[in-house]
Amino acid sequence: MPTDKTDGAGAPDLSKQSGAAVQTGPDFDGNGRPRIAFEDVSKQFGKNVVLNDLNFNVAKGERVTLIGPSGSGKTTILRLLMTLEELSGGFIYVDGDPLTHRKNDAGKRVAMKPKEISVIRKRIGMVFQQFNLFPNMSVIENITEAPIHVLGQSKDEAREKAKKLLDQVGLGDRAEEHPTRLSGGQQQRVAIARALAMEPEILLLDEVTSALDPELVGDVLGVLRDVANSTDITMLLVTHEMQFARDVSHRVMMFDAGHIIEEAEPDAMFSDPQHERTKKFLQAIL
Numbered sequence: 001m002p003t004d005k006t007d008g009a010g011a012p013d014l015s016k017q018s019g020a021a022v023q024t025g026p027d028f029d030g031n032g033r034p035r036i037a038f039e040d041v042s043k044q045f046g047k048n049v050v051l052n053d054l055n056f057n058v059a060k061g062e063r064v065t066l067i068g069p070s071g072s073g074k075t076t077i078l079r080l081l082m083t084l085e086e087l088s089g090g091f092i093y094v095d096g097d098p099l100t101h102r103k104n105d106a107g108k109r110v111a112m113k114p115k116e117i118s119v120i121r122k123r124i125g126m127v128f129q130q131f132n133l134f135p136n137m138s139v140i141e142n143i144t145e146a147p148i149h150v151l152g153q154s155k156d157e158a159r160e161k162a163k164k165l166l167d168q169v170g171l172g173d174r175a176e177e178h179p180t181r182l183s184g185g186q187q188q189r190v191a192i193a194r195a196l197a198m199e200p201e202i203l204l205l206d207e208v209t210s211a212l213d214p215e216l217v218g219d220v221l222g223v224l225r226d227v228a229n230s231t232d233i234t235m236l237l238v239t240h241e242m243q244f245a246r247d248v249s250h251r252v253m254m255f256d257a258g259h260i261i262e263e264a265e266p267d268a269m270f271s272d273p274q275h276e277r278t279k280k281f282l283q284a285i286l
């Protein structure tokens with residue numbers, strides 16, 4: 001699967017993707033399953049319907065950026081995948097396996113068991129706007145906590161892997177410090193290393209530079225560019241960093257009021273948006 005979108009050679013076959021207008025299913029292409037499939041997904045908070053019958057697929061190794069105005073449901077989509085929010089309706093599949101709900105033989109929607117959910121959930125990592133590191137643990141303890149307790153790695157193995165990841169994010173010499181002594185950009189790089197330590201197949205990035213001082217943004221984006229170019233992790237990104245989105249993503253989906261109103265490869269989306277709403281949105285932020 002693609003690692004370097006800039007050469008074009010590894011880009012996923014978008015003809016097999018489905019978007020707003022196409023009804024999708026977990027085995028939509030007949031011989032392989034998308035890494036992520038949203039099928040008729042709905043989400044409401046009280047009376048506020050945020051997503052309504054949303055359908056889309058993401059291929060293995062594909063990196064997709066979600067853009068759209070505030071409140072259009074982008075973060076909610078990531079949080080549903082992370083099982084931090086409960087679906088109001090529909091299904092999410094990972095490699096064809098239902099995440100939180102499945103259809104039974106009678107076609108009825110049935111909740112999966114917590115143990116079944118956690119098996120799939122382990123394959124998904126997320127980096128948040130507000131780092132969410134444990135302040136009372138050292139940097140390396142933050143990274144090894146889940147691999148030891150969730151993946152069952154030995155302490156030595158987890159520490160060895162964590163050190164490599166810290167080197168990768170440029171913080172090899174800060175392992176024993178507490179996160180509160182690090183800058184926001186450094187904390188976010190620890191959070192990225194922590195997510196990668198779980199060896200996720202899917203990485204969700206939710207406005208990971210929005211809380212940072214401008215001079216710290218570049219380092220974090222540099223680390224993420226390296227991750228994108230050196231792994232085949234499937235990524236869903238919400239970001240206001242449009243150049244970054246352009247550089248790393250294979251596809252951009254424009255959301256408005258919980259619907260995909262336009263999707264395209266980044267160059268096409270940013271240079272020649274088709275939908276009036278997209279044009280206005282991009283004019284306002286670019």
Ligand SMILES: Nc1ncnc2c1ncn2[C@@H]1O[C@H](COP(=O)(O)OP(=O)(O)OP(=O)(O)O)[C@@H](O)[C@H]1O
Nearest residue numbers: 045048050068069070071072073074075076077238
């Ligand atoms: N926990 C919650 N309880 C109630 N309403 C919520 C909750 N989380 C999100 N919402 C509402 O859902 C809608 C979509 O929010 P979401 O954060 O997904 O949008 P977004 O596109 O990511 O926006 P932004 O770009 O501002 O982050 C908003 O109207 C928001 O107020």
